[in-house]
Amino acid sequence: MLTRRSFLIKNSLVLAAAAQLPLWSKLQAATPKHTFKLKYAPNLGLLRNIEDPIDRLDEYAAFGFKAFEFNGLMGWDYSRAEKLKARMDKLGIEMGVFVANPGGWDKAGMVDPEQRPAFLEEIKKAVTYHKIVGNNCCTVITGPAMEKPPRGLQRANVVESLRRAAEIVENTDLTLVVEPLNNLVNHPGYFLARSDEAYEIMKAVQSAQIKILFDIYHQQITEGNLIENIRAFYDETGYFQLADVPGRHEPGTGEINYRNVFKAIYELGYKGILGLELSPSIRQDPEGSLKVFESIVECDKF
Numbered sequence: 663m664l665t666r667r668s669f670l671i672k673n674s675l676v677l678a679a680a681a682q683l684p685l686w687s688k689l690q691a692a693t694p695k696h697t698f699k700l701k702y703a704p705n706l707g708l709l710r711n712i713e714d715p716i717d718r719l720d721e722y723a724a725f726g727f728k729a730f731e732f733n734g735l736m737g738w739d740y741s742r743a744e745k746l747k748a749r750m751d752k753l754g755i756e757m758g759v760f761v762a763n764p765g766g767w768d769k770a771g772m773v774d775p776e777q778r779p780a781f782l783e784e785i786k787k788a789v790t791y792h793k794i795v796g797n798n799c800c801t802v803i804t805g806p807a808m809e810k811p812p813r814g815l816q817r818a819n820v821v822e823s824l825r826r827a828a829e830i831v832e833n834t835d836l837t838l839v840v841e842p843l844n845n846l847v848n849h850p851g852y853f854l855a856r857s858d859e860a861y862e863i864m865k866a867v868q869s870a871q872i873k874i875l876f877d878i879y880h881q882q883i884t885e886g887n888l889i890e891n892i893r894a895f896y897d898e899t900g901y902f903q904l905a906d907v908p909g910r911h912e913p914g915t916g917e918i919n920y921r922n923v924f925k926a927i928y929e930l931g932y933k934g935i936l937g938l939e940l941s942p943s944i945r946q947d948p949e950g951s952l953k954v955f956e957s958i959v960e961c962d963k964f
Contacts, residue, residue: 696726698962699928703729703758703937708954711947716749723753725955731758731903731937733801735791736784743794750795758935759875759901762788762800762838771805772823773816773853785827785838792836799901799935801875802827802838807853816853821866828869839875839901840864844883847908855884857891864898873900877939882907882918889926896930905940912957915943925964 704727709718715732722730735743750757763770763784770780788800804820807813827838842860843849854860860874876899882888892899904923906916913920927936938958942950 695724696959698726698728698958699964700924700932700962701729701935702727702958702962703731703935704951704954705938705940706730706732706734708938708942708951709947710951716746719746719749719753719755723755727755727955729756729758729935731760731935731939733759733761733939734764735760735795736762736764736788740790740794743791747795756935757795757797758937759797759799759801759839759903760788760791760795762802766803766805768805771803771853772820773805773808775819775822777805778819778823778826781823782826782830785830789831789834789836792834796835798835799837799839799873799875801841801901803841803843804853806851817859817863820853821863824863824867824872825869828867828872831871837871837873837900839873841875841877841903842880842884843877844880847883848880848910855880857881857885857895861895861898874898875901875903877903878918878920878923879903879905879907879910879939888918888923892923892926893930896932901934901937902927902932903937903939905938909943910940911943912938912940912954913961914957920961921964924961928964 704722706715706718709721712718712721719730763781765780765784769777770784771777772781792800808816824840831838840854840860840863842854842857843852845852845855857874857876864872864874874895876892876895878888881891885891904913904920905911906913906918908916938954940954942954944950944953
């Protein structure tokens, strides 16, 4: 016999079960998990309506993403990183980049030899985090250019710093990916802006564990000619990141034809990760982040 008490208990159980469903399952129950041609990785700053960033992985996986990235991992303690790894293993999701030398903006860059010891110490610390989360790539940043000495000598300093860093990661599964950043909009004064110069540095370093992080957003601002440059420098590219221009929002909000760019990357045989280093054009979550996810679905239709 269904009493009022049993009715309330039954419905409270149903509501509790629904609350455990992934967000995407609740909002789009009829939509199957997406299968993507490339391995896109939302950054852990999406879905900010979910308080614990680790819990956001459940929603990424429910949508069909097989990877994520998190620049700020080295700001977490080791125990928190271990909890992140446990959730990754549970969901079968892998991690893309974190920034290996977050101090590179002012005290641990590669341009100034006096900063090299601090840079190398951060690389050693990054290896510890890498061994916890089991990712394959970490971002390294050159830091700002100096007024003196000449640029060629500063470039030589970057090469030497990377050779020394390559020795640190030599017996690991970690590749350090060097990121050119635009110095026209976001990073005035930053040393390495162009993909061709990054390629020249890779050829000088000559390490299979030192590669380019080709950020499509930054390179569109700096130089354009995206598909040709991606093809030209592909043999020294270890990772991609993306956002549209202008605004650094999701594909479809700006001038880049991401469907064609993704097609070109796919045709090169790329099996690595493409990080969504962007912010949603709609500020409110979950709506803004779901719009980001849906933009990737559309651009993956090539």
